[in-house]
Amino acid sequence: MSLEMDESTSSTKEKPKFHQRPFIKAKDTPPLGIALLYGFQQVMVCVSALLTVPLIMADSLCAGQDIAKLRQTLISSTFVSSGISTIIQTMFGMRLALLQGTAFAYVPSVQGFMSQPENACNATDKDYVPQEVYYGKLALLQGCLIASSFVPMLIGATGIVGKLTKLIGPLTVSPLMMLLAFSQVKTMVDRMALHWVAVVQGVALFATILYLADVQVPIPGLKNGKFHWYRMNIFGQYPVFSTTLFNYGTFQYLFAIITSWLFCVVLTVFNLVSKDSAARVDRNTSVEVIKHSNWVEVPYPGKFGAPQFNAGLALLFLLSAMTSVFESIGDYHSAARVSGERPPPSHAVNRGILSEGMGSLVSGLLGPGVGMTTHTENIGVIGITRVASRWTMVVAGLFLIVLGIVTKVGAILSTIPDPLVGGVLASSMAMVVGVAVSNLQTVIFEDGFSKNLFEFQVDMTSSRNMGIFGFAMMFGLIVPEYFTRYPVSLGVGWLDQTLNVLLRMQMFVGALCACILDNTVGGATREQRGLQERGKVHAGSLNECTYSYHPVIMRVLNKIPYIHYVPIMPKDKKSKNKVDDVENSMKMPTSSSDDTHVRM
Incomplete structure (x- = not known):
């Protein structure tokens, strides 16, 4: 009797079983309703991040009283460029559900270049600035972005990216990202202090x-x-x-x-509030922009004039592009992990970088003036919604294109007051700092709600690694401050301008210091430096067809002679030994009571 009561009592205290929805994988085609719902959700996740860059860029271009109109134009072209880039990446590039958006790594380059005396803005939001002045600056950004976008395309198409990742690891990327956020503190304070x-x-x-x-x-x-x-x-x-x-x-x-x-x-x-308050939404002729903007307007190349070129700015954009490349490689592995796929093979990574370069080229042609990169926050959505289908991201890309073409949307969004722009920037930079820290010690929540899988990327108990990270951070703060007070003056105009911009960029100085130290100072293995094979730390399907094209397309491509030697082409033949290695690495304890700890 007592036994029965114990059993009944224990059964009543049992927690209800958790019923998970079926996982929709990358190559699956969900029902139209599911695709529309989750595609729209992905757009909502990235909206705040997509708004940050065009709002800041509009201020840097010094449009005077036309700033609301310029904001509307940049927001619309950003949405269209993001949508096109997302579709290219999803269908041609990595073939995973990856949303492409503006890369914040370009913003310090633009701000540094525009802060030079010859480019400085002295106009307020009440002053008249001729359209050809700020259109000319935007055409310069477009030309330099177009030129720099060919570098990611080149390293992706040739497979060089694999060689570069052997030299640049988390100890380089993390200081770079943290200093990127720190460099925006003044901008955040200036805007938030307005009201x-x-x-x-x-x-x-x-x-x-x-x-x-x-x-x-x-x-x-x-x-x-x-x-x-x-x-x-x-x-x-x-x-x-x-x-x-x-x-x-x-x-x-x-x-x-x-x-x-x-x-x-x-x-x-x-x-x-007063009529000149920064908190008003009807400042800078923003209401007039909403009234008089077209309902539908398609961005097109050459709208701001013929693209211009500047060697110094092109070099800065090249550095920003490489920053985005190394950040995106980590995002590819994260996306494969949460999507339940095998680690991305080299040809998929090469295509992903190539596609990001193509997205930056589209951005340079249409107008945002900054390159495209993978948005990390949208990868997190996949792990929790259990919907990794690439078709949902295609739908998201189409949604973004529609939002960009309907220019009334951009006009309404352009009314966001400057103090709130500072808040949006602060929240975005908070996420950047969080990602930077996670590059040193990453915690991954498997499927978003079950047992935890801990991945230690860098051994931060090593005095060598702590020293490199600390020196990189301090150099990244001290050197730019020094050259801000005492500019370089060699007597060569273009060289002085380029060096002053580079040496005042915190993320460039810190990343360069970290990269040199990490590759010249001994005392640590590649695993301790965080350069181990990322693909061996997470489980997933060994079916590589996710990263390949449709069988009909593959049959056509395979008929082309020597096509398999192209670094971006999917390979039919796989090494059994490598597959066995991955299978062995995926063997994990099955106990549900304890968390699984993986020490790299």
């Missing part, structure tokens, strides 16, 4: 991220024809699948932007 409304945005952001992320809000609805209360985690950054219902979470960053933006609308409509 206290930035505090409202900060409160909304921290409230949703830290305090409301796990709160489930009751939402009325119907279930089986009857009234029912659904409990939804609407403040979660990504959708959450609970044990009782299918929840669609909204997104913290987007929620904070919308909340604070609507607050600014209220302040403007009821005239609670």
Whole structure:
């Protein structure tokens, strides 16, 4: 009797079993409704990141009272370029669900170049600036971006990227990314200091991220024809699948932007702030831009004039492009991991880098003025939604193209006040710092809700690695400050300009220092430096056809002589030994009670 009671008592205390949705893999074709839903979700995740760069670029181009119009133009062209680049990457490049967006690594290059005395902006948002002046600056950015975009395409098409990754590891990339974020502190403070409304945005952001992320809000609805209360985690950054219902979470960053933006609308409509306040949404003729902008307008090459060229700016863009390349390689492996695929083979990585170069070329032709890269936050969505189909990302790309062509959308988004732009930038840079730290010690949550898999990329207990990281960070802060106070003056105009811009860029100085030290200082193995084979640390399918093209296309390509020698072409023959190595590396303890720790 007592035994039966114990059993019944224990059974009542058992937690309900977790029912996971089927995982939709990269090569699967989901129903149209699922593809539309998750494609739109991916767009919502990246909106705040896509807005940051064009809003900052518009300020750097010094458009005066036309800044709202320029913002609308850059936002629209950014959406179109991002959509086209996403489709190219998904269908031709890596063939995984990867969303392409503006690369923030280009922003310090633009700011450094535009801060030179000959390019400095002395106009305010109330001054008239001829259109040909800021269009000319944008044409210069386009020309240099077009020139620099051929370098990623070249290293991708030739397979050189594999050689470069042997020299540049996490100890180089992490200081680079952290210094990239630190270099934007002044910009963030300058914008957020314009009005206290930035505090409202900060409160909304921290409230949703830290305090409301796990709160489930009751939402009325119907279930089986009857009234029912659904409990939804609407403040979660990504959708959450609970044990009782299918929840669609909204997104913290987007929620904070919308909340604070609507607050600014209220302040403007009821005239609670002065007419010249930075918190108003009707400044800089923004309302006139909304009224007079076309409903539909397609970006086209040559809109801002013939592309111009400057050797110094092209070199800066080249450095920014290489920064994005090495960051994207890590994103490719992360995407393969969360998608349940085998580690990406070399031909897929080569095509991915080639596709990013093509995306930057599209961006240079259409107008944003900065290159394209893989957005890390969208990879995290895949692990939680369990939808890795490339078709959902194609849908996301189409959504972005439509949003860019409907220019009224860009006109409305251009009304975001400057203090909120500073907040958006701050939240984006917070994510960059987080990714930089994770490059040194990464924690991966398998499928988003089950056991944890810990991956240690760099041995930060080593005094050698700690010293390199510390010296790189300090050099990246001290050297640019020195040359800001004491500029280089060799008497050669173009050389002085180039050196001053380079030596004042924190991310360039820090990354260069880290790369030299990491490759010349002994005392650590490649594994301790974080240069181990990334593909061996996560489990996935060994079926390489995910990274190949449709069988019909492959049969046509295989008939071309010597096509297999091209570095971007999928290979039919696979080394059994390599497959066995990956299979052995994927053998992990099956105990569900303990977390699995992998020490690299």
